[in-house]
Amino acid sequence: MAIHYDYSYFHYHEHEAARQFSDQLMPRNSDYQSENRNADQAQADWGLDLLLLRLVQKGVLEKNPRHADTLVKFWEDFRRDYPETELSLEEIVKKGWIRVVWNRWYIPQDFIHSRHSDVTDDELFLFLKKLSYVPYPDERKLCLRSVKAELKTHRRRYPDLPDLDWFLKKEIFIQKGKKLFLNCSNSLVQNYSSTLLAKLWEERIAGPRTGLDRLNWWRDYFDCFHTGWDFMKNLNFQAKEDFLDAAVEVLLGEKDIVGWHDEALKVSILQN
Structure with a gap:
């Protein structure tokens, strides 16, 4: 039997939500559809x-190249190139360098701007660099x-x-x-x-x-x-x-649906 939720809560707090999250609630540019005769x-x-x-x-x-299932395969390939690494995929995820949200993995967006660095001896950097070149889900073809x-x-x-x-x-x-x-x-x-x-x-x-x-x-x-x-x-x-x-x-059901700022706070708490 399907479960249906009561959405009256959202309607009740609509004005408060609009006040707090006005930027998020603003219509996206794609909502303004221009005339196309x-x-x-x-x-x-x-x-x-x-x-x-x-x-x-x-x-x-x-298929989605950034599906959560592909992450293990990328890590196994990386381990073959760097068999002496002491890193583990679990540790990288736990420390917040990679997030797995709703069956997809993500790396910090800011990393794209630093991946052209000449760093060659930092294994974590090299693995994230490898992941940064994986096509995004919206680049797939139908x-x-x-x-x-x-x-x-x-x-x-x-x-x-x-x-x-x-x-x-x-x-x-x-x-x-x-x-x-x-x-x-x-x-x-x-x-x-x-x-x-x-x-x-x-x-x-x-x-x-x-x-x-x-x-x-x-x-x-x-x-x-x-x-x-x-x-x-x-x-x-x-x-x-x-x-x-x-x-x-x-x-x-998604435990990791918050943003990178929240991830940093979680990591900080875990380390302390």
Whole structure:
């Protein structure tokens, strides 16, 4: 039986939260969606948003290179290069140099600015430097499947739908060898991102059906679109409730969801 949470607490403290966290509550730039008449026309004439949704649902997203499971593999590779090291992965994590939050590992963002240092004898620095070059989750590609078949099927309802060459010319699709990828940075795709993300959550014909597994799956797509922060306005009531329930479950269960400042305080307390 699904657990549903009472959100009246958040509504009651809404004004206080707005006062304390006004910066965080300010709409992001991506919420201010500029007019895109080409996207509106493509939606009206060809149902482009519906086509993209079906393609995304049938597509395959590359694996997350910074998933928590990859951290052990990176450490094992590092140990082969530095077999005499006295460091342990557990110690590095415990001291706050690496954080594992919601199935992903993170290193201090400031480290990116110092990784070009000539340091060669500090093993911790060298390991973090190795990790700093691992691609971020939002750099993954979405490989499309059965594109020609989907175009043919969609054209039955929308006869004026352009052919594949148009999608390639407009860089909505990117071709590499025999594979086609969705260009999530394309202005037409970004225009539909909030709708696509909402439908990805609502329609359970793709991905895990319930709970945290579905939220974890959906989050990967959220990363890749780079926009669509206002997707919740497009969710129906039940889908919104399910999303909030899953999100609250993450917040209640994740022990390491605070920021780097809090991590530093924890390390300080442990050392003292």
